[in-house]
Amino acid sequence: MPCRRVGKYTICIDERPSIIGYAAVVGKKEGEGPLCRDFDTINEDTTFGEKTWEKSESRLLKDAISRAIDKSKIAASQIDLIFAGDLLNQCISTTYGLRDIGIPLYGLYGACSTMAESISLAAVACGCGFANSCVAATSSHFCSAERQFRLPLEYGGQRPPTAQWTVTGAGAVVIAPTGEGPYITHITPGKIIDLGIKDANNMGAAMAPAAADTLSVFFTDTNTAPSDYDLIMSGDLGYSGAELTRELVQRNGFDLGPNYMDAGMLIFDQKGQDVHAGGSGCGCSASVLCSYVLNRMRASIFKKVVFVGTGALMSPTSIQQGETIPSIAHLVVLES
Amino acid sequence: MPCRRVGKYTICIDERPSIIGYAAVVGKKEGEGPLCRDFDTINEDTTFGEKTWEKSESRLLKDAISRAIDKSKIAASQIDLIFAGDLLNQCISTTYGLRDIGIPLYGLYGACSTMAESISLAAVACGCGFANSCVAATSSHFCSAERQFRLPLEYGGQRPPTAQWTVTGAGAVVIAPTGEGPYITHITPGKIIDLGIKDANNMGAAMAPAAADTLSVFFTDTNTAPSDYDLIMSGDLGYSGAELTRELVQRNGFDLGPNYMDAGMLIFDQKGQDVHAGGSGCGCSASVLCSYVLNRMRASIFKKVVFVGTGALMSPTSIQQGETIPSIAHLVVLES
Numbered sequence: 001m002p003c004r005r006v007g008k009y010t011i012c013i014d015e016r017p018s019i020i021g022y023a024a025v026v027g028k029k030e031g032e033g034p035l036c037r038d039f040d041t042i043n044e045d046t047t048f049g050e051k052t053w054e055k056s057e058s059r060l061l062k063d064a065i066s067r068a069i070d071k072s073k074i075a076a077s078q079i080d081l082i083f084a085g086d087l088l089n090q091c092i093s094t095t096y097g098l099r100d101i102g103i104p105l106y107g108l109y110g111a112c113s114t115m116a117e118s119i120s121l122a123a124v125a126c127g128c129g130f131a132n133s134c135v136a137a138t139s140s141h142f143c144s145a146e147r148q149f150r151l152p153l154e155y156g157g158q159r160p161p162t163a164q165w166t167v168t169g170a171g172a173v174v175i176a177p178t179g180e181g182p183y184i185t186h187i188t189p190g191k192i193i194d195l196g197i198k199d200a201n202n203m204g205a206a207m208a209p210a211a212a213d214t215l216s217v218f219f220t221d222t223n224t225a226p227s228d229y230d231l232i233m234s235g236d237l238g239y240s241g242a243e244l245t246r247e248l249v250q251r252n253g254f255d256l257g258p259n260y261m262d263a264g265m266l267i268f269d270q271k272g273q274d275v276h277a278g279g280s281g282c283g284c285s286a287s288v289l290c291s292y293v294l295n296r297m298r299a300s301i302f303k304k305v306v307f308v309g310t311g312a313l314m315s316p317t318s319i320q321q322g323e324t325i326p327s328i329a330h331l332v333v334l335e336s
Numbered sequence: 337m338p339c340r341r342v343g344k345y346t347i348c349i350d351e352r353p354s355i356i357g358y359a360a361v362v363g364k365k366e367g368e369g370p371l372c373r374d375f376d377t378i379n380e381d382t383t384f385g386e387k388t389w390e391k392s393e394s395r396l397l398k399d400a401i402s403r404a405i406d407k408s409k410i411a412a413s414q415i416d417l418i419f420a421g422d423l424l425n426q427c428i429s430t431t432y433g434l435r436d437i438g439i440p441l442y443g444l445y446g447a448c449s450t451m452a453e454s455i456s457l458a459a460v461a462c463g464c465g466f467a468n469s470c471v472a473a474t475s476s477h478f479c480s481a482e483r484q485f486r487l488p489l490e491y492g493g494q495r496p497p498t499a500q501w502t503v504t505g506a507g508a509v510v511i512a513p514t515g516e517g518p519y520i521t522h523i524t525p526g527k528i529i530d531l532g533i534k535d536a537n538n539m540g541a542a543m544a545p546a547a548a549d550t551l552s553v554f555f556t557d558t559n560t561a562p563s564d565y566d567l568i569m570s571g572d573l574g575y576s577g578a579e580l581t582r583e584l585v586q587r588n589g590f591d592l593g594p595n596y597m598d599a600g601m602l603i604f605d606q607k608g609q610d611v612h613a614g615g616s617g618c619g620c621s622a623s624v625l626c627s628y629v630l631n632r633m634r635a636s637i638f639k640k641v642v643f644v645g646t647g648a649l650m651s652p653t654s655i656q657q658g659e660t661i662p663s664i665a666h667l668v669v670l671e672s
Binding site: 128 | 341416437438440441442453457530659
């Protein structure tokens, strides 16, 4: 069998499918941050030439996928399958963005864990003979997310210190059964964890227990330690969520050490860009993975990377009904 | 490799994973329809004892999954993975329904194609060594869907003849690498198709081209004819969508014949229950598959079944922005 269970939850993909192309497309504010040199495209016009924010986000996702396919040097007509999703109601940035692409699609909903979920399923598909090439992708847009999840932009509401800034960005990878790497070697699917956080302006705290659970499960299952990896990147917990995750993982006996970082901390200059607790949104970890991380893996600066995508699984309706925020974290291991 | 490509898009799963448990839980109106004897549970109280319709739907999904696991005779703690999703914004009936279950979850968004999508991915996972047991499940609720997609119930708006009635129901299957069947032998993932339908009260017409495309691709890929199958069931196109699908598939050279039926036509008595164009919603095809279809496969009345799940991928926001309705259809073959 191409997949093999290691411990209770982790899967080793012995076939080691490879990332053969990747791209990150972002907006103006992201392009002004510390990762500006890593992105494929920075768009000064965050409308992307479209009339609504939802259509802008669709365009953004489509651009990232097209660029990743171009860079993989295989024709779009040879892509067998796409795994993608986003934060919008009924995942419309994905469905409208990919309306004309003519490639089979399995739509996903994992909130900000979508990039890890899509890579996991695409890697399994390429590892087991299901597909010869898959795309895994996701996106978010500050303006479509604000008006859907929080308040209309025109309202100008104040943000508490724990609030994160939704990234306008998309990331896409093309995965194939063989290639020059980075390779996807392990995946750990996450369970829903809900420790009772109700504050939709403190998603980091809501998601930290899920991130800590999946990371602890992974280290236990594989009998490895955080120090065995050059980078452990969560996304998107921001500053306060990453600190909590470090604490919770420590309680389980693992010290995440200096190689632990969150995508929401990497993408913006916290003080200079006034983003409070850092970046968030599906497009945050996706665009950081598909630029900063994969560029450094290709350059052999990082050789073994743990990427854990974290999603807050509430909706404005559930928050209005007084519900707490359930969260989930999916993990993938990349090796060059 | 456990999966093998047949033709351009279809996958043959040589390992033939088996359905080892299944359950369908529905509401009062569904229980008054022609399939009343096939369902596991009919709830007279469609609130399911909860204070909001969204919470009712969560309860419904959780009940169907619990019953399917009970019937599979394996412990819930032995289930490796759940693939599930629903129609609500951010899939909250799934995420809140499965909050306490403690089993890893990959969340999906495929609108009414979710049951076919979740079975496809669960079958691949069980076929390739990823999981020893998976759940595939979905749900819909008339009251949560009406207020989210259309109008508040209290408004009492009139429905045109092409409108379908969202089923209050959930279906769940447990899949394992081996078992007594029915077995999942082939899957065909669908492409998004959009022929320009804008009327959200005529989803059957919007989805028919996607259903016809996936069915035609499947018959071509496998070099089989509709008459090779005891039942070809789409869901959920309703009466007008099913008629259109039959016409479109005929244009591609395949006569769907007398064994073609839509789940939305089976679940209600069209005239007696005043449902206009038939049933719809993720829970329609899921509950019909997990009752009527699988019961008859276990009894060897149906030996080879094609199930094609069809999803309309719009949102109220995209409709308000004047957009057309993109659709998708995923297909699975079940053999006893």
